[in-house]
Amino acid sequence: MKCPLCHEQDCITQEIIQKNDLYDLYKKVFHIDISSMINSDIIYAYCKHCDLRFFLDSxxxxxxxxxxxxSALNQLHWYYMGEKNEYKFAKNYINPTDKVLEVGCGKGAFAKYLPTKDYTGLEFSTQAKKMAAKEGICIENISIEEYAQTHQNNFDVVCSFQVLEHVSDPGSFLQSKLEVLKKGGLMIIAIPSEDSFAKDWVNNILNMPPHHVSRFSDRCLESVAHIFNLKLCEIYHENVQPEHTQYYKSVIWAKKFLPLSPLIDRKLKRKIINRLGKIGTKFIQIPQNAYGHTVLAVYKKN
Incomplete structure (x- = not known):
């Protein structure tokens, strides 16, 4: 088994996820049929070399x-948030004269935070492109791999927010982002943190296939710098955000009774504990230094 990030074969299987469990949970929670995308049980693997966690089919x-x-997820009002905490942090690394590329930009909400007007977004959704155009935001419907073929060494900053964990080839994705970046330019990545409460969030199917297909720890983000010969400038963990407060408390509550849990647990004991948590979580306090859902990494191209 080869790691999709560092391409080493020092990987081990941590868990096998039954495809029927994924089918049932996606239908129950989001009324989405994923059977055409998941055609086998799923391996949850771990790379001992770079610390990436990832999912593979048969x-x-x-x-x-x-x-x-x-398209089904886009119907959820909270799926594409116009304001994200990571935007406020990332904009501090961008100057008024910088040329910025955002990969997987959605409707281009990040562009509104920038001191520069020289912004281009890449996004597969044609609907998002039309919506962005009304705001004067430039979006192209093309992959970063294809875009990089004609735009090498073109940008001062290239960024992506909550995108890397979705892609089927993270190594190629990151390499293509670096190809469009000028020497000395910055690559900014925001992803769910595997060092946060998200790691222990059982039955969180949005952190599993076909939505998220990889997971990144701080150690893995450090490995990215070594793999691609980059300078790691900063790793920033947000605090627990208001929209995640109840999720954080629910995870901590469940861990008191079920400290070692699989990614999916549909047993009666967990259901009972979750119901009791409606009262129990009221007594859980969130530490000021608790890591929130998202981590950002800033790299400089050598």
Whole structure:
């Protein structure tokens, strides 16, 4: 088994996820049929070399969502937030004269935070492109791999927010982002943190295929710098955000009774504990230094 990030073969299987469990949970929670995207049980693996966690199907592929899957999720009012805490942090690294590329930009909400007007977004959704155009935001419907072929060494900053964990080839994705970046330019990545409460959030199917297909710890983010010969400028963990407060408390509550849990647990004991948590979580306090859902890493191209 080869790691999709560092390409080393020092990987081990941590868990096997039954495809029927994924089918049932996606239908129950989001009324989405994922059977066309998940055609086998899923391996949850770990790379001992770079610390990446990732999901593979029986063909050795990372099973990502298709257009219909994301179109269904786009109907959820909270799925594309116009304001994210990571935007406020990332903008501090961007100057008024910088040329910025955002990969997987959605409607281009980040562009509104920038001191520069020289912004380009890449996004597969044609609907998002039309919505952005009304705001005067430039978006192209093209992959970063294809875009990099004609825009090498072109940008001062290239960034992505909550995108890397969705892609089927993270190594190629990051390499292509670096190809469009000028020497000395910055690459900014925001992803769910595997060092936060998200790691222990059981039955969180949005952190599993076909939505998220990889997971990154701080150690893995440090490995990215070594793999691609970059300078790691900063790793920033947000605090627990208001929209995640109850999720954080629920995770801590459940861990008191079930400290070692699989990614999916549909047993009666967990259901009882979760119900009791409606009262129990009221007594849980969130430490000021608790890591929130998202981590940002800033790299400089050598």
């Amino acid at each position: 063909n050795g592929q990372m099973p990502t969502g298709d257009d219909s899957f994301y």
